[in-house]
Amino acid sequence: MSDDPHSIVILTGAGISAESGIDTFRDAGGLWERHRVEDVATPEGFARDPDLVLGFYDMRRAALANVEPNAAHHALGRLEREFPGELLLVTQNVDNLHERGGASNVVHMHGELGTALCASCGKRSTIEAPLSDRPPCPACEARSLRPDVVWFGEMPYQMERIYEALGRADLFVSIGTSGAVYPAAGFVQEAKAAGARTLELNLEPSEGSHWFDESRNGPAGTLVPGWVEEVLAR
Numbered sequence: 001m002s003d004d005p006h007s008i009v010i011l012t013g014a015g016i017s018a019e020s021g022i023d024t025f026r027d028a029g030g031l032w033e034r035h036r037v038e039d040v041a042t043p044e045g046f047a048r049d050p051d052l053v054l055g056f057y058d059m060r061r062a063a064l065a066n067v068e069p070n071a072a073h074h075a076l077g078r079l080e081r082e083f084p085g086e087l088l089l090v091t092q093n094v095d096n097l098h099e100r101g102g103a104s105n106v107v108h109m110h111g112e113l114g115t116a117l118c119a120s121c122g123k124r125s126t127i128e129a130p131l132s133d134r135p136p137c138p139a140c141e142a143r144s145l146r147p148d149v150v151w152f153g154e155m156p157y158q159m160e161r162i163y164e165a166l167g168r169a170d171l172f173v174s175i176g177t178s179g180a181v182y183p184a185a186g187f188v189q190e191a192k193a194a195g196a197r198t199l200e201l202n203l204e205p206s207e208g209s210h211w212f213d214e215s216r217n218g219p220a221g222t223l224v225p226g227w228v229e230e231v232l233a234r
Ligand code: BJW
Pocket: 012, 013, 014, 015, 016, 018, 019, 024, 025, 026, 027, 030, 041, 092, 093, 094, 110, 149, 150, 151, 152, 153, 154, 155, 156, 159, 175, 176, 177, 178, 179, 180, 181, 182, 183, 201, 202, 203, 204, 206, 218, 219, 220, 221
């Protein structure tokens, strides 16, 4: 691995939260086996059947109350506190387990379960009641709140900041993601082109495994604390 990284970008996906009991999307038994992606994760699906989509996200938000961050989230929280260089933690996850595991500076490129986006005024707000109950927007009072998540065909958040960090990184680490969804799946190539070493920590080789300089396979709850120890011991 990179001898002495100064600037690290970490990308996480659903696999990092799997050991906390949150379903992934594409694994056997994952969310996309039980819900049609076109129905619940596209703007067109939301326009067709808003109740179905609001209910899907209300259910996932409620489930967050019953799970805890695992050893991988805690290890990344520790890395953020103790790594002396530059670190950007980017997650595709809409859960809040990185923050609950001690990380305070997390880019949620696919949004967050805990916030709503008002389709009328564009303001974001903390969700206080199930969105299926159609609560009013705290800013404009319109009953047009939608989940603040990025669906297929929509632009992920903070892309400029992410690409800038990838361009400066000397180490890129991808954790628990299938590499099936762009633009996140292309970050490894972006980082490589900028000269970074690339490491994958995933249960099994992902779709983009061949892009990585090194791939370690196993559960994130074991692999991530081990890797963080290595980085902090340098
Ligand atoms: C473990 C583990 C353990 C399990 N330990 N590991 C054709 C070609 C290229 C691109 C496109 C194309 N056609 C359309 C596109 C674009 C499209 C896209 O990528 N489609 C693909 C299907 C091909 N992308 C978009 O539309 C995006 N927007 C966009 O591109 O805008 C234009 C743009 C242009 C230029 C620059 C920038 C932008 C938007 C994508 C939005 C994705 N939204 C979702 C839903 C969000 C809200 C929600 O959570 O409901 O995001 S879909 C879903 O997939 C969710 C996830 O964040 C995302 C990625 O999933 P993830 O995290 O990788 O989970 P899994 O389940 O796939 O994988 C889990 C992995 O963990 C597995 O590998 C397991 O092995 C592993 N694992 N247990 C370690 N214990």
